[in-house]
Amino acid sequence: MADVTPTDGRRRLAVWGDPIGHSRSPALHRAAYRQLGLDWEYARAQVDAAGFAASLAALDGTWRGLSLTMPLKEAAHAAADRVDAHARLTGAVNTLLLGKRVLGFNTDVGGIVDAFRHAGIDGVGSVRILGAGATAASALVAAGELGARRAEVRARRPESAERMRRIAGELGMPIAVAAFHEPADPVDATIATLPSGTVLDTGIAAAMGTRGGVLFEAAYAPWPSALAAGWACGPIISGFEMLLYQAVRQIRIFLHGTQDRALPDEDVIVALMRSATMED
Template sequence: MTNQRQLQVWGDPIAHSRSPQLHAAAYRVLGLDWQYGRRQVSTATFGAELASLDSSWLGLSLTMPLKEVAYAAAAERDRAAELTGAVNTLLLGEVRRGFNTDVGGIVDAFTQAGVSSLPRVRILGAGATASSALVSAGMLGATHAQVVARRPEAARTLVDIGTALGMTVDIHGFADAPGVVDATIATVPSGTVLDADVTQHLASAGGVLFEAAYAPWPSALAAGWGSGTVISGLEMLLYQAVRQIRIFHHGDPERPFPDEDVMVAEMRSALMGD
């Protein structure tokens, strides 16, 4: 593999993306002279932009709203991508390979926080991130998931994903989520503020909170979670990028680099220093 390769993160909007800092930090540690930038690309222009790339391009990171069109553009996909219908990483070449590293990123965020098993989980929201959260929960051993959504009809696809994973999925409104769970995974849009009584209800039996939103921080939900453990979405951002870099380097998101902890520490420093 040659060292002079090009990579980018694409999305719309994209100026806020922290991926360039994360990847640049990792490439320094690995001694790779790779160029990683950002480009504003819409779903309407994605096909033409992708077709314009030459052989110097190694891969792409995809953020909203491109994960579904990237899925369609991939000739091969990993299981996480197939289950969620979303690709956030494209490895370019003669055969385009698509991956969803958000799933593994959530798993790694929980694991690094000391949570290795989640029999019961509650997911707030029913969008694309909720699909990744559900698959992540399945990888952490969940057999039952509650999906809490403002519009129950939006959560129907999550029931199908749960069936494919051998999980039962129940759908509830924000004010009536029953029972005690081991973790709550919040995938509602950044800036969402729930009524105080709803937050208290969810936090009282919600276990560990994983809050996918990280700007502003703490989110209203995280601030209202009390003394329970809270995991920031920055952890998912970090670890999904680690898996992307493994893919770009050697094609396998599950195979760590030697002394990878050094790379992760440098990436974390770059992320927190931004």
């Protein structure tokens, strides 16, 4: 995709979701734009799924893009004129680049991969994913990019995992779907995508925690999560790392039109973004 012109008059950005008051995205993005010398605004707004289409249609030519969180990722996918490969696979868009056409991206996949790699973990052979929603879909694609050869999905309602089966089929990855209470085989990594505050039955959590390898916990507030606090068998990666690195990829999109081109002095920007959330 072609570069976006920083001086084209489109300088407004925001994160939308419901709820949204807890979001750290404004602190992350504003820190990056200050360092880049860009006079861009980045706000937050509470927008639910029912109001998404009208809110998007109301934006004028001063708007550059949007970050989308739950429950808007599927609606954003439907609204995009064109989507990237990760968005196509997952059916979820968390970034919209606005202009003559609305371009949709999924940076959650890359954010998860980056979080693992920055934790020193370059690959996994097997993965267990807890949950079957939009973040779980991104986690499955990320697992494939990390080299996973098999996946297991745990869901409260296994019948809700049809999207996960479809994605695994497209990736050519064997997948098993099970309920939480079923016996857990050893895996190299566990990716938990359950809502913040979820507490699993003690016996279920203990069984997963002794056979689950590295834990990537998408929830990061409060921290540690109940699952992370009892994890016994490997390193733990906080979901804040995904939040950070998917935001870096969003900023690349808003600046360059692609998430594959690094920012100028990106290591410096990442450090400033990380610091900004501690001060927020």
